[in-house]
Amino acid sequence: DQQVKQNSPSLSVQEGRISILNCDYTNSMFDYFLWYKKYPAEGPTFLISISSIKDKNEDGRFTVFLNKSAKHLSLHIVPSQPGDSAVYFCAASGGGSQGNLIFGKGTKLSVKP
Amino acid sequence: NAGVMQNPRHLVRRRGQEARLRCSPMKGHSHVYWYRQLPEEGLKFMVYLQKENIIDESGMPKERFSAEFPKEGPSILRIQQVVRGDSAAYFCASSPIPQETQYFGPGTRLLVL
Numbered sequence: 001d002q003q004v005k006q007n008s009p010s011l012s013v014q015e016g017r018i019s020i021l022n023c024d025y026t027n028s029m030f031d032y033f034l035w036y037k038k039y040p041a042e043g044p045t046f047l048i049s050i051s052s053i054k055d056k057n058e059d060g061r062f063t064v065f066l067n068k069s070a071k072h073l074s075l076h077i078v079p080s081q082p083g084d085s086a087v088y089f090c091a092a093s094g095g096g097s098q099g100n101l102i103f104g105k106g107t108k109l110s111v112k113p
Numbered sequence: 114n115a116g117v118m119q120n121p122r123h124l125v126r127r128r129g130q131e132a133r134l135r136c137s138p139m140k141g142h143s144h145v146y147w148y149r150q151l152p153e154e155g156l157k158f159m160v161y162l163q164k165e166n167i168i169d170e171s172g173m174p175k176e177r178f179s180a181e182f183p184k185e186g187p188s189i190l191r192i193q194q195v196v197r198g199d200s201a202a203y204f205c206a207s208s209p210i211p212q213e214t215q216y217f218g219p220g221t222r223l224l225v226l
Contacts, residue, residue: 004155032212043117043204043217044156089155099211100146100169103155 003027004092006104015113019077023090023104026071031094034101035064035075038087048075080111115140117207117218125224132192132199134221138207145188146206146215147180156204162188195225
């Protein structure tokens with residue numbers, strides 16, 4: 001059973017527009033959520049995180065929104081740039097785990113010039 | 114300011130051989146996590162270690178896989194008698210304390226022939 005789901009395998013966006021990546025989770029005990037960006041043949045790079053006591057966290061062009069009642073979070077990138085093209089993973093921790101992260105399967109973002 | 118280091122970056126083994134993957138955490142980090150990524154999948158947690166202790170190995174197969182994080186030196190993930198299904202990318206991450214942001218290494222890509 002997948003506790004963290006990213007239902008869109010891919011997303012294509014025009015440069016300068018907003019990219020919205022979505023993530024759903026099933027375990028209401030998760031208390032910390034992260035987004036990672038991954039290029040081929042490299043390790044995941046941390047982007048932004050949010051604690052369950054917040055509903056929004058912003059860092060430059062990246063904003064993460066958390067809707068606990070819907071068990072849903074999203075990552076907004078604005079404006080999108082071609083260098084943002086990568087696979088984005090949503091991850092969660094808590095819920096009885098001892099610090100390990102539960103990852104979604106990822107969404108491949110393509111930003112077209 | 115070295116990040117998480119993993120070696121080798123690529124490893125080729127024949128069925129039945131042993132694979133040893135090494136991970137040096139970021140400076141000041143004493144918590145190490147190993148994850149495995151199969152093609153087209155997200156990262157799956159394997160094991161969480163602190164210096165000289167295994168904290169959580171719930172994601173690691175019971176047979177053939179072992180991990181350690183000695184007092185001195187890198188953390189090692191060992192796979193004995195490898196099979197083709199072990200072919201994957203293995204990522205190590207570290208954090209300064211549990212439940213904190215994890216930073217990932219570049220991964221080791223294991224290919225079993």
